[in-house]
Amino acid sequence: MTASTLQNAFMILKAEGWALGFGFLSSILLYLSFFPANLGFFGWIALVPMLYVMRSNVQLRIKLFSASVCGLCFFIPALQWMRLADPMMYFTWIGLALYCNLFFVSALFLTLKFNKLSLVFSFPLIWIAFEHFRSTFLGGFSWYLLAHSQHDYPYIIQISDLFGAYGVSFLVASVNGFLTESLHCLKNKTLKAQAVYVLLLMLFTLTYGALRTSQGIGEAGPVCASLQGNVEQNIRNEQLSAQAATNPYLLLSDSSIASNPDLIIWPETSYSREWYSISPEMKPEKIPPDWNRITQIQKTLGEEVKKRWNTSVLLGLNSQELTPSGVKRYNSALLVSNDENKTSRYDKIHRVPFGEFIPFKEVFPWLKNFAPYDFEYSIVSGAGYPVLEFPIGPDKQKSAKFGTLICYEDTDPSIPLGFFNSGNKPNFFINTSNDGWFKGSEEHEQHLAISRFRAIETRRAIIRSVNMGISALIDSNGKVLKPESTESTNQANTFIWKINYPGPKSKALAVSDWHKFKANQGMLIAAIPIDSRFSLYTKTGDLLPYACWLLLLSIAIFPSKKPPVPAPDN
Template identity: 40%
Template sequence: MRYLQASSKLRQLGPSLLSAILFWMAFFPVNWPWLGWLAFVPWLVGIAGQSSKQRLYSSLIFGLCFYGLALNWMRVADIRMVATWAMLAVWAGLFTVILGWVVGKIYDRHPKGGMVLAFPMVIVPIEWMRAYALEGFPWYFLGHTQHDTLPLLQLAELGGAYLITLLVALVNGIFADLWLGEKPECLLSFPLHRKAMGVGLAVTGALWFGYSRLGPTEFNEGTEIAVLQADHPQGIRNSAGAEQVRVEYQEMIRTLFQSHLRPLVLVWPETSYPALVDITDLDNSKWLPEKEKPNGPSQLLGASTIVEPKGEPSKQFNSAVLFDPKGIPIDHYDKIHRVPFGEYVPLKDWIPFINVLAPYDHDYSIAPGERLTRFSLPYSPIPLVFGAAICYESGDSHHFRSLAGGDGKPPVDFFINQSNDGWFHGTEEHEQHLLLLRFRAVETRRPVIRAVNMGISAWVDAYGRVLRPKEISGSPNEKTARIFTITTEELPTGEWGKFKQNTVVLVGPVPKRVNGIPMGWARLQGSWPGFFALGCVALIVFGGKQKARD
């Protein structure tokens, strides 16, 4: 009897565990994107024959297993982050529970529609809600598995990563329906055959659109930017003296100048400048450029900043501060989208013991920024404007769309992303973080330049290509920093890892933006999944009678 019970539970949990492992393998460190097209099939087949209670259980196992594996890199940041890792895995796993329950309800009420209707209809709004609920967690979307399939990646221009999720979910759904066919002749029945043809046409149309939109990488000549990438684990950044960090960055800059490269701007990673920068009066000042460009570059610092208004409490920010070659501040951007526990402790006034999940014992909270800054590239021969995104704002598609004109203001020409990934010690987090920016580049048709402590710093063109750096032969002081220039070739994902946990300086011109769809339509990139959510409600409320299950 016990053997039969164990066998029954294994049959119930086996498909969920298999799907979780297949889905995890579609991402880094394995990075087999083809698994994304079938990873959900075992789970969908399993829940098709289950009761509502069994579906909740199977979906919870799927969610906990997948996110436990996928977020494994969080635990290396700090021993106290193990609890945060577990909490986020449970939080994200709850969305999988909702996914399984709603998919099952629609499948029961509309069995003729099959999984090819139910699964895509539900997973798109579920990912959308996960991206915005509380502070949001827009990582590990089904569509993200196709980041390295450039023709499909171009769909993000029309509907963001959600549209790619929809396409991949359609294929998972039709495979599940084919598997669920009980008789061989069912595979050739007209309704199922028609569905399969429809999915095939959708994939073909997506590939046609992608190939038609792809073009070569082109640069804006004379707009060279240099990115500084140190290799400082967070523990060293916390314990090392400010002077030591300053000396290492100054040595990197000295090595760059010895190579005779002369960029317009030096970009530092997030919070890498080893001093607190006072920006109290910066918003009230006006910078006037000199008629002739001074010797030396401007600098975009990643810095902790402070504002101390008279008669009011001081505030600290995580900022990008642009200085001209003489050290005069031009403008700044203060990070808006803060990371829970990383940059503030949520609900600490309501739940005192929640501080045990924080990586520091002291109050390290920063205030959120209030405006999207549009920086002018100083002394550029071509007038260019860029927007900044700090750290995990790389996952906030709304942030990028707004700067690209979605907020009704003049659009930027490119983006700079500053980040500190020194917490994660060379794990797959570095690659996962970079792949998000491939989607942001295509969604806005604007290139992204990254400066990341411990890597992976990169140039991403408007088609989502990560461009290959080429090392300068005979670079001076190679033991201190290796110098690379950016080429128009694509860097394969298998070589991304070579540029993490290294001290390097990347130098290259700004890639050209590409004319995309009108921003009036592009604003729908972030809202159309909401209509799918309404569709799910309608299918459940106004659908047919639910089938009885044992």
């Protein structure tokens, strides 16, 4: 590199360095919009500085470099909680940040290609298209959508039952686009029309939100005891310590019986014994004797549960199934019903890369070194969406049906939709998770915040049972309900949080108090509201992002003859 080249680079940086500053400013505002700061109002302006750069007349390489700086300076600190799971997860943390940044920069770059359109129209189309792409491609990562910054604004997020969380992202992106246009095109003749358009979007959203939140949230349903342990993941990882990790849940289940729950819920993989089953496709002569013996022995589990607790129990465990193609291993939720000791099972569909399978391990076997386990732990995806059913009430003559969301499946909107599309609609959802990996970090709050959108999208309550927290009851309006009482038990540092039937006037648990419920051991005793309201989103699914892609392709194929929107003076 010659001295003249360095001098030219310095002159460019001196003249256009403000663009890097604006990119960094956007990253700060984005970061503040999510946990741990949770200042969601910044989401409405967070991308304005970066969009201003993209509309400016600085060099293309400066724009792209600024966009990269913005994305990385947001995703690297936002995802830092991933490194807490295991030392090898440092590589996954940085790798995922780089991966997410590809979508971030691509979306901003595409605004340059649609520069004949006002940002108030083009930017929401582009942003939602790429949010959806990131959320679905290769299994997807649907965290840190623009919508998630608005989780605590109930009127804003109710449109999720029309368009999914993408509808909220669309609104926030529209405002960011309009504000950017306002900054550098005050004399634009269409600015008033753009303002009217944005105000109409906002007016519709707030009116619809007020209407939905004023409605009832259903009848009182089953009483559930949601268990929350505080078990460090390094204990759970050691197979010899598996029983020690299970013991707290046995004691919590014993204590929960005093509340006469219809269902006791254990977190993900908290039950130490594995469940074995034989595929109906297996020919009897092909079944090894050991498998027949094990499956016969475990039939006594229902009797054990009935004798000890006399109610239905949902156990989080690992399961193995013998099939003609070999043994398949699953991350499962096993319902041991109080109705004639029946058992039914849901197998997790959305697997976590490196945590539950090693991508491309046949081609790159060394990738297994990045897994956070000291033993082989790989599962296959479940094959369907079974809605599990259990008896409720004093006489057990009625029943309730639920869909199970294991771990991060409550962050993936396609999984709850799958239950509705299966034809057997659940009355509510249960999220079982092990968040003990992340040791009380902001991951716990962010996970709960995203789960609120699944409740609104389906208009079904969600009760969460999470190791290390945050266990909670979310009603079908997305409200995280505040326990009406907190009691201590005869176990040290163990609490009972109680929520009676939640009506529409039930109090919300303030976000500032969420942290008090993580890294604690206890149980949430709650009556689940059974809502039967219709949700358009369960019928149309991700129609909005697909429509955004279609419009973008149409505009690209049939471009406008209008001149580009003029760039602002630097």
